[in-house]
Amino acid sequence: MKFIDLGLDPRILEGIDSMGYENATPVQEQVMVPVLEGKDIIAAAQTGTGKTAAFLLPLLHRLITSPHTAGDINAMVIVPTRELAIQIAESIEGLSYFTDVSSIAVYGGGDGDSFITEKKALSTGVDIVVCTPGRMIAHLNMGYVKLKGLKYLVLDEADRMLDMGFNEDITKIITFLPKERQNLLFSATMPAKMRVLAKKILHEPVEINIAISKAPEQIVQKAFVVFEVQKVAIIKDMLRSNNYSKVVVFCSKKQSVKQLTAELKRAKLAAEEIHSDLDQKSREQYLQDFRNNKVTILVATDILSRGIDIDDIDLVINYDVPNDGEDYIHRIGRTARAATSGTAFTLISEKEQSKFSDIEELLGAPVLKGNVPEEFGPTPNYAPRQKKQGNFKRGR
Numbered sequence: 001m002k003f004i005d006l007g008l009d010p011r012i013l014e015g016i017d018s019m020g021y022e023n024a025t026p027v028q029e030q031v032m033v034p035v036l037e038g039k040d041i042i043a044a045a046q047t048g049t050g051k052t053a054a055f056l057l058p059l060l061h062r063l064i065t066s067p068h069t070a071g072d073i074n075a076m077v078i079v080p081t082r083e084l085a086i087q088i089a090e091s092i093e094g095l096s097y098f099t100d101v102s103s104i105a106v107y108g109g110g111d112g113d114s115f116i117t118e119k120k121a122l123s124t125g126v127d128i129v130v131c132t133p134g135r136m137i138a139h140l141n142m143g144y145v146k147l148k149g150l151k152y153l154v155l156d157e158a159d160r161m162l163d164m165g166f167n168e169d170i171t172k173i174i175t176f177l178p179k180e181r182q183n184l185l186f187s188a189t190m191p192a193k194m195r196v197l198a199k200k201i202l203h204e205p206v207e208i209n210i211a212i213s214k215a216p217e218q219i220v221q222k223a224f225v226v227f228e229v230q231k232v233a234i235i236k237d238m239l240r241s242n243n244y245s246k247v248v249v250f251c252s253k254k255q256s257v258k259q260l261t262a263e264l265k266r267a268k269l270a271a272e273e274i275h276s277d278l279d280q281k282s283r284e285q286y287l288q289d290f291r292n293n294k295v296t297i298l299v300a301t302d303i304l305s306r307g308i309d310i311d312d313i314d315l316v317i318n319y320d321v322p323n324d325g326e327d328y329i330h331r332i333g334r335t336a337r338a339a340t341s342g343t344a345f346t347l348i349s350e351k352e353q354s355k356f357s358d359i360e361e362l363l364g365a366p367v368l369k370g371n372v373p374e375e376f377g378p379t380p381n382y383a384p385r386q387k388k389q390g391n392f393k394r395g396r
């Protein structure tokens, strides 16, 4: 479907053009029509499907073509992480470039100056606010946030917000909003607790379901069955012996991120780390350096696994097996964004075998197991459902 067929305002079509989008993605096709009609929606959609533009484009269209409350906040987009807030604000900037829509990202972790800038925008009015829940509450508690004219509420990555314990914050934010408004809820998964939240927020929503827990086909997946102690050396070897231009290595624990980054730096590899102990400025700087190819390897916790939009990542390495299939798909989905190809490697230790086999079940097929070069010594067998006793072999 062409964007022009949706009747979007020409200023928005210009924005779409400048972003280089030609046709609407399937999520966009399904989401944009009901949103343009003013309906509430609940959409199960993964990142990487074009869902950000799916809600931003009709929102922008409605903002610029219907009565506008100047000096007020017209739309609020609530997201789980600062990185996602910044990224959505950037998308708004691009797509609304030819309109006069104003927007701001409001998130924690910045300095005092950013709080003052946010306060100014929230108290004098801005068309779209993209915010993390905790920071928004901090502003709301001070009493100056102009919300009387708010007409649109978007919850993005809602399952992630519930996982992070933001349920109460979201419920509280909603008590500050006018009752008459259009609500859009996006979530990669739809656990039971999401239904409860949706019931509280949405009014006769249109249900859209495009989330299939499926890894994009253009990603080449490979897993390596190893002993925990072999992981660092194998990763170093993978990074050294291939010419990857942008690599993300995911670790479940901050401590592993820190240790692995230190090891990679010691091996003279251009690596940096992203995790929640790092101040906001450094996180943004490293992401920027990664985008600009100053840093070629980002070692990160799952903080980076959703929604982060860097197009040309050619390799994702799972230093450890993610907790579940959805997390696995989110992590590997950082590569092969928007139809390019990519590779995803997962290192599976003895203890992680059954977790990985659960993921394979969700994927519907086993992931190809790669050979570990002999120089790394014997490796375990892949026997996730058996008791693992001395079942290792050499040089597969």
Ligand code: AMP
Residues within 6 Å of the ligand: 020, 021, 022, 023, 024, 025, 028, 046, 047, 048, 049, 050, 051, 052, 053, 307, 309, 311, 337, 338
């Ligand atoms: P998202 O799922 O919102 O994170 O988007 C994933 C990627 O697809 C981003 O790089 C978007 O800029 C890109 N994208 C979104 N919509 C389109 C489209 N209609 N055509 C091509 N690329 C798109």
